[in-house]
Amino acid sequence: MTSHGGNQMTAKYDYDVLYLGAGHGTFDGAVPLAQKGFKIGVVEADKMGGTCPNWGCNAKIALDAPVLIRHQQQNMSDLFEGELPKVNWKNNMKHKHDVIDALPDMIEGLVQSVGIDVIHGFGQLKDSHTVQVNGEEKTAEKIVIATGLHPHKLMVDGHELAHDSQEFLALDELPEDITIIGSGYIGMEFASIAQAAGANVTVMMSHGIVLRNFYQPYVTLIVDQMKKDGIQFIENANVSAFEQTTSGYVVKYGDNQEHATKWILDATGRTPNVENMGLEEVGVEYDQTGIKVNGYLQTSVDSIYASGDVISSSQPKLTPTAAFESAYLTQLFSRETSKEIDFPAVASVTFTTPRIAQVGVSVDEAKDNPDYRVVESDLAQTNWYYQAFKEPIAKRSLVFDQNNQLVGATEVSQKADDVINALVPIIELKPTKEQMGRMIHLFPSIASDVFSSL
Numbered sequence: 001m002t003s004h005g006g007n008q009m010t011a012k013y014d015y016d017v018l019y020l021g022a023g024h025g026t027f028d029g030a031v032p033l034a035q036k037g038f039k040i041g042v043v044e045a046d047k048m049g050g051t052c053p054n055w056g057c058n059a060k061i062a063l064d065a066p067v068l069i070r071h072q073q074q075n076m077s078d079l080f081e082g083e084l085p086k087v088n089w090k091n092n093m094k095h096k097h098d099v100i101d102a103l104p105d106m107i108e109g110l111v112q113s114v115g116i117d118v119i120h121g122f123g124q125l126k127d128s129h130t131v132q133v134n135g136e137e138k139t140a141e142k143i144v145i146a147t148g149l150h151p152h153k154l155m156v157d158g159h160e161l162a163h164d165s166q167e168f169l170a171l172d173e174l175p176e177d178i179t180i181i182g183s184g185y186i187g188m189e190f191a192s193i194a195q196a197a198g199a200n201v202t203v204m205m206s207h208g209i210v211l212r213n214f215y216q217p218y219v220t221l222i223v224d225q226m227k228k229d230g231i232q233f234i235e236n237a238n239v240s241a242f243e244q245t246t247s248g249y250v251v252k253y254g255d256n257q258e259h260a261t262k263w264i265l266d267a268t269g270r271t272p273n274v275e276n277m278g279l280e281e282v283g284v285e286y287d288q289t290g291i292k293v294n295g296y297l298q299t300s301v302d303s304i305y306a307s308g309d310v311i312s313s314s315q316p317k318l319t320p321t322a323a324f325e326s327a328y329l330t331q332l333f334s335r336e337t338s339k340e341i342d343f344p345a346v347a348s349v350t351f352t353t354p355r356i357a358q359v360g361v362s363v364d365e366a367k368d369n370p371d372y373r374v375v376e377s378d379l380a381q382t383n384w385y386y387q388a389f390k391e392p393i394a395k396r397s398l399v400f401d402q403n404n405q406l407v408g409a410t411e412v413s414q415k416a417d418d419v420i421n422a423l424v425p426i427i428e429l430k431p432t433k434e435q436m437g438r439m440i441h442l443f444p445s446i447a448s449d450v451f452s453s454l
């Protein structure tokens with residue numbers, strides 16, 4: 001077996017490990033590795049921290065925070081007086097800046113505090129141990145490619161008229177009418193945020209499928225709620241062109257149909273950052289799904305590894321996955337493990353209102369499989385705790401194996417993210433009945449509610 005570990009830096013190399021990219025695929029692992037005495041360099045072409053803090057999770061959730069509260073207030077409207085307030089876009093955008101603008105400097109400070117060299121610039125591989133950045137060559141015993149993804153562009157006529165998620169998250173003014181192409185994570189989350197701040201929102205779908213990785217009967221409940229809120233969905237849109245008009249834009253779709261709008265968001269997916277990095281020249285294999293790696297996250301070149309979203313893999317492309325991979329490489333390089341990466345069940349959530357979240361064996365996998373038993377609850381109808389918050393849509397499906405061990409869970413509700421988080425240790429650590437009995441939770445709380453259902 002190839003040896004992956006060790007910090008045998010010789011005068012030959014500038015670094016033990018040099019990372020390309022400074023997102024979660026890098027810093028969650030690079031910081032502890034530096035603390036163990038490894039000499040580490042990080043090359044970042046844009047903002048420290050990468051997508052998640054600057055143009056992803058943190059930025060989005062700061063904008064979504066008042067949206068969630070507005071929906072909660074909407075659900076309890078008969079308990080309040082006066083009109084339901086809209087989210088004030090300008091103030092909300094300022095709130096987002098207040099929350100996230102300091103993060104890149106904070107992350108850079110953290111990384112430097114453990115002795116990591118940060119090199120700002122675009123890195124290109126020159127050979128299996130060398131990266132060129134800002135015209136200088138930096139060498140390393142091992143290189144980790146953690147360059148993430150960028151927004152996919154729908155290559156139709158007028159594609160340059162459409163905007164991407166990064167531009168949406170930086171809009172100073174909210175357009176009065178937004179058309180979103182794509183009904184995945186970004187399309188659905190941003191539709192919810194824009195609608196709550198008063199925009200007319202239309203979501204154009206390539207087929208009839210929304211959030212294809214989630215349990216469709218629950219996704220339908222979210223779509224129905226979003227339609228009630230005024231969001232329009234156009235199925236099988238087959239978008240063919242974007243055109244500018246005197247009053248805005250037109251999206252051409254279907255059989256010569258046209259949809260007028262003021263702003264177009266292309267949310268048709270994300271593509272690996274693999275271009276102009278010297279991958280072909282050095283022999284790192286990749287395709288349009290990302291960089292190919294083996295079970296040690298090692299690429300086709302022995303000294304080059306990959307981490308995070310840029311990897312071609314079936315794991316969900318999420319921050320916790322990137323952080324897990326990065327932490328695995330730390331263990332591998334410091335010889336704490338010599339085993340292949342072993343992923344636990346990775347939880348995922350879409351931050352619409354209501355949210356949908358899941359972990360482990362899905363309801364679809366379990367339904368026709370005699371090894372599993374699915375227990376579904378309509379919490380909005382039967383559960384006093386959800387009724388206290390007047391949640392109109394709240395359903396949970398728990399999947400048990402033949403030993404009555406919980407192996408999967410899916411929930412649609414405004415508390416779905418917290419519920420699924422509470423179940424992660426049960427699925428991963430499989431506590432005994434006795435151990436379960438010793439877990440005392442706050443009451444009333446979502447954790448005590450969830451545990452009483454197991």
Ligand SMILES: Cc1cc2nc3c(=O)[nH]c(=O)nc-3n(C[C@H](O)[C@H](O)[C@H](O)COP(=O)(O)OP(=O)(O)OC[C@H]3O[C@@H](n4cnc5c(N)ncnc54)[C@H](O)[C@@H]3O)c2cc1C
Pocket residue numbers: 020021022023024025026043044045046047048049050051052055056057060121122123124146147148149165186273277307308309310317318319320322
């Ligand atoms: C709008 C949006 C919302 C999201 N919301 C969530 C969420 O709620 N929860 C969740 O878990 N995940 C979410 N994600 C996904 C999450 O952001 C990613 O999974 C995570 O950021 C991946 O980390 P990474 O380090 O692999 O890549 P990134 O964070 O993308 O970092 C890669 C870095 O590499 C740099 N880079 C690229 N090429 C080079 C080069 N040649 N040289 C030097 N640097 C280079 C880039 O500038 C970038 O900073 C969201 C993503 C988006 C776009």
Ligand SMILES: NC(=O)c1ccc[n+]([C@@H]2O[C@H](COP(=O)([O-])OP(=O)(O)OC[C@H]3O[C@@H](n4cnc5c(N)ncnc54)[C@H](O)[C@@H]3O)[C@@H](O)[C@H]2O)c1
Pocket residue numbers: 154181182183184185186187189204205206207209210211212237238239267268269270316317318348349350351
């Ligand atoms: N809550 C979260 O964890 C979260 C939130 C946002 C983004 N993310 C991450 O970012 C990634 C990218 O998100 P995304 O929403 O861009 O991708 P996605 O893959 O979730 O969705 C892309 C959508 O575009 C649609 N599409 C593709 N071509 C189309 C066309 N020609 N016309 C109309 N629709 C078309 C697809 O059918 C799909 O619905 C996600 O996979 C996820 O890894 C995660």
